[in-house]
Amino acid sequence: MNKPITILFGTRPEAIKVAPVILKLREKNIPVRVIHTGQHAELADEILRTFDIKPDLRLEMMKKSQTPIDLLQRLLKSLPEWISAEHTGVLLVQGDTTTALAGALTAHHQQVPLAHLEAGLRSGDRSQPFPEExxxxxxxHLADAHFAPTASARKNLLAENISPESIHITGNSVVDALQMIVKRSGHxxxxxxxxxxxxxxxxxxxTTHRRENFGEPLRQIFEAVSELASRYRDLKILFPAHPNPNVQDLLHLLDHQPSIELIKPLNYLEFVPLMAASDLxxxxxxGIQEEAPALGTPVLVLRKKTERPELIESGAGKLIGTDKQKIIEATEFYLQTMNHTGPAEIFGDGNTxxxxxxxxxxMNR
Structure with missing residues (x-):
């Protein structure tokens, strides 16, 4: 009997994107072992409940005010006990989290074949996003198989001398997850x-939560949104406020505008229909850069750089940064043109x- 395929994750975005793979493996009766590191404990658990997935192992690595390097140290100490050539056929990691990096390093040292879901994304700047890039x-450079979501991602891998035979354009599994939720939504x-x-x-x-936007960039974002709410009385702006203290400490910049509503973070089953119902x-x-075009909702990206150029090239989104005036101008331009393009298969077709x-x-034969 083949050793099980092990899927390692720890954050909410990872849980969303590995869920369709886990469900497909189980549907085909392929042995699979699911390990949840707890990097995002409660947030990831909500996704697991949504897709009815119970991890085989929970490592409870979440610590208050932890830094990425703290988490990496603890994971590298713990994971070798559970990921070894003796009882792991293939290890699948997703994306660019600390959990994924720790899994990749462990698989390399334990001589376990490694597969990387959502491989090849690059911004070209190690500080954007940090430390994910x-x-x-x-x-x-540790993986044996690279599941690239797009041709552009494949091109990035080839530019780093990754073997062409190891790169597979599969689409992004977030579209699979999105389609499952849309079918279940009754609203x-x-x-x-x-x-x-x-x-x-x-x-x-x-929505805003990125580490590189904490401080002055986030202040500029909130001031821009407040100004927009003041200028345009026909707007309704919803903000599911992230629990991070860096976000919470600046919410006072928004609370004097009646057309801005701060709401609690929504579960995925609620959030997907809200994205679909939004005008912008x-x-x-x-993740939202991938999800929004699949739902047909235009998106303005509050970053200086993006690792998803397909969004910009398709016209389904625009990279606007965090400058207050640029945010106002880009939003006003959209409000005046209201250019909806409809759902687009930019990042996948639901069969990833x-x-x-x-x-x-x-790989596991």
Missing amino acids: ANRTLIS SVSEIRGKYSAEKKKLILL ILTDSG AERVVQILKE
Whole structure:
């Protein structure tokens, strides 16, 4: 009997993107072992409940005020007990988190074949995003199989002398997850907009949590959004406020505008329909850059650089940075043009998990 394929994750975005792969492996009765490091304990758990996935092992690595290097040290001490050539056929890691890097390093030293989901994303700047850009680059030079979401990601890997035979363009599994949620959602766009009193208003969804935006960039973002709310009375701006203290400490910049509503972070089953119901999304999230075009919602990216150039090239999004005036100008331009392009298969067609599982099965023979 083949040793199980092990899937390692620890954060909410990882959980969303590995969930379709886990479900597909189980559907095909392929032995799989799921390890949750707890890097994002409660946030990832919500996703697991949504997709009815129970980890085989929980490492509870989350510590208050932990730094990436603290977490990396603890993971490298713990993971070799659970990831070894003796009882791991293939290790799958996703993306660019500290959990993924620790898994890749462990697999290398334990001589376990390594597969990388969402391989090849690059911003070209190790500080944008930090530390993820360096994490994913390092993982690429340890992996045996690279599941690139797009042709552009494949091109990035080839430029780093990664073997062409090891690169597979599979699409991004976030689209698989998104389609599952859309099918389960019983709420119409009009119902969602009505819930937030936005029936006759333009609905803007704001999300921001990136480490590199903490401090002055986040202040500029909030001041821009506040100014927009003051200028345009026909706007409804929803902000699921991230619990990070760096975000919470600046919320006072928004609380004097009646058209800005601060809401609790939503679970994925609630958040996906809200993205679909919105007229525009302002975000510094990586995952939302992939999800929004699949739902047909335009997105303005609150970053200086993006590792997802396909969004910009397609016209489904625009990179605007964190300068207050640029945010205002870009949002005003969109509000005046209201250019909806409709859902687009930029990052996947919903069949990524099927492709990934087939390759994992071949690796584990």
